[in-house]
Amino acid sequence: MSRRPAHEDAAHAALRRVRSEGRWQARHAGRIWRWALLVAVAVFVLLVAFGRPLANWFWNEPQVEQLLDRGDRALAAGRLSAPDGTGAREWYQAALALDSDRPQARTGLARTGRAALQQAAAALDAGDTAAAERALALARELQVPQRDADAVARRLRDHENNGAGIGALLGRAESALQAQRLDGSDDSALPLYQQVLERAPNNLRALEGREDALSDLLQQARTAAAKGDVVAAASRVRSARGFDPGHVDLPASEAALNAALEKRLDEGRRLLRRKRWDAAGESFQTVLAARPDDVGAQQGRQAAIEGLLVTTAREAADFRFDLAGQALQSARALGATERQLAAAKRSMTQARVAERALTAPAGPAGSIEPALGELLERFDDAQARGDILTPPGRSAYDALREMQALAPRDRRVRAAAVRLLPAARQCVEDGLRENRVQAAGACLDAWETLSRSGPQADARQRLGQRWLAIGSERLGRGDVQFAQEALQQAAHWGIPATAAEYQALQQRLRDVDALR
Template sequence: MNRDLRTTTAARLRRARWPWLLAGSALLLAVVLGLMLSTRGPWSERLWPEAEAETLRRQADAALARGHLTAVDGSGARELYEAAMAIDPDRAESRAGLSRVAEAALRRAGRELAQGDLDAAERSLALARSLSAPRAGTDALAEQLRRRRLAVAGIDAMLRDAAEASAQGRLDGNPRAALPLYRRILELQPGHLQALEGREDALSALLAKAGDALRREDMATAAALLAAARGYDAGHGDVPDIEEQRVCVAETLRRRGDRALRDGRTDRATDAYRRWRDSGVDVDAADRALAEVAALHLARMRAALSAGRLDRARNEFAAAAELPVEPNALREARLQLRRAERARATLDPLTPAQRAQRLRTLLDDAQRAEAAGYWLTPPGESAFDKLRAARALAPDDPGVRTATTKLQRHARTCFADELRDNRLQRARVCLDAWAALDGDRRAIAQSRTALAQRWIAVGEERLGRGELPAARAAHDTARALDASLDGLQDFDARLRAAEAVVR
């Protein structure tokens, strides 16, 4: 009886534990499956290979976007795409990803080559080739890399040659000079410290030469040296100082030229203005100043023709022709000179008696034109033109001298009257005639200044109305009369500002 009771009790206990054992087993199985699926081990790959490959491709895309192309620890784009292909070889996305890595590696190799990092370029090229990058691109880059390595092999020799050239003062001007050699080295290795330091020293020496040229007022040499220095390194510390010196010397030359022009010293004015122009500082203004010198030469040519001094007239014309001059003015002056030469040719065969008769006729014609009021016009029939022909025939004849003095007084009075009535073009004609008749130089200079001031006033008025071409014409006329006139520069600056706005 006791045995039966014990058997029955054991059976009851076994039946009571069975549900708990079943639940525990199920829980254990779920935990094991969860651990298997949460890892990238073989089991998860066997269960869901496509999901794992997609995860790897996304990680590879991110690595490629960061430029992390390859890594020995497997975190590079190449390794991640290859892992995705190993898991899911049938998907084309991983193969396309590897092609993009190859292209990126080839581009990186090109950049590294341009920067002079040849070893890095070699590694990137090897990566591109291992991933079957296009043959044409890899072969071309490999050839560039080969040539660059050959060139780099000669850098030490170029450094020695550059240092020697710099020590000997051979800074620029030929491929074996210091600065071209340093530039070649820096093209091969942009960060080469010795080359950078050597170039700095050579540029300092070059700019010192520019400073010496400026002190000699050799503006063409200084400008060329400064331009060369900028071509090698526009940011060199000595460039601003030399540039400031160049501007100061150019201004000194301009002022010297203006004084010389005002005093009628055309040779000194021409020399100063040409040096100003060679400096490269405001070349257009320098050309305008030289044109004013040319205008003075042409005025002197006409005066010499009036005085019968044909050789001097030829010299004045030749001097004007070497300067920037308005083509029409030069053409007209050439015609005047040729007419005078033809007139001289017709006079040379005359006998003394014939010359005397011709002189009396011209003086009589001049007197009649004067009586009729034809002092300066019409051309060819005026007292001025008749007297000019008489002066060419016999400049020292007493009758010619008397007529000249009389006409000088009339030209001076004419100028004063026309200026008072603000007829500026007519006043200029009277002034030119006065000057051509060898009038008082001091009085003529004062009159030129007075007329220039009137033209500035006209220019101011035109500028106020917005009539810029007329204002510029008035400015140029005033400058041709007196380049050193007070207020001329200020007016020119305001006019330029207005013209800049219109453009």
């Protein structure tokens, strides 16, 4: 049997493979179509169930973010709600409608509610009840906490109840302003405006009215200062500062007042140099009524008091008791101390006793001897104790004056006067040496009263300088009151205000006062 050619075998083999594959495809074609159909059905179901959410996610996400951003901007601008839909509430609600699970939208609405409460409170402060009601209604719609909304509602009711009262107060305040009744009584413009602002701090009518009233009041202060009426000017400036310490016209008004006060101080100093004590004291008293802590006015007033007391003693010694009484009364009106007044009264009493003794008819020598002997004994005892001038009624000086009234020509009385002069001088020296300046001053007063001539001028200068030295030392230890008295006493004993020691202590007191 002959063999087939090789190329035929290859052809048969290829044919068999094709037939085999055809049979496999025929067997599996049905199965493949069944799986393809199953996959198609599954994809269709997925598209039906999740197609819309996925589409919303892909297409709505940018729109929601845009709405939230617009809501944030509207809230920052204070535009909480608007009829045209451009308020914060409308933007957040639109975002919530697109995505009900978006927490940013709900948070934005809560923030809008809180801002509405704040707007309601601010509107109440400004007196705008209509705006407060609208803001409160919006806050309630956005479901703010009930407690917070009720608190604002109570304020709104109180404001409405007082609304008529505020209107009446404003009307009265504006009438008072028109009549230029600015301050000084409860029915004046400034107190009435103040009552309105206590209830409604941002009330525009009250703020503008108070501004006008303060401007007019400070203008009155400057006018009074220009006329020299520093008391009225100071009162108006003080009142304006109490209502508004930052008022624009206050610095100029204070400058005008200070210039007027300095002018009055200079006037008082000129009157002191001319020894017109009453007029000088009045000038200084006027300055102190406007500025109670003015050191220069205090010193000037004290110098005027001292001058009046010296005048009292001099006039009494000359038996001009009417003039002495007038000077004493003026010193009391200026604020002389009880110690100063007591010394002046004692001088007047002694002068009256001396006058009666000089004008009374001479009696029998024996009738005055017991009284004179008792006075001599009092004189010796007081001198032995060192009571030259004080205490009143028990001093050697008092006993001597009574003896002079009884028997001015008695040799024992004249001898007592001669004995008292050295004692008075020695008392001054002892007081200066021991730094007992008060006692030294009392002894110097006695010396000057007993003898109108002598080296008292040197003693006065030394005593004044000693006061300044001790005052400076005590000021270093913090005793401001003693240092002030030392300055006054130095001026009383003749230390000029231009002296270097006087000016140094005065400047230190000013520095201490500025630091208080």
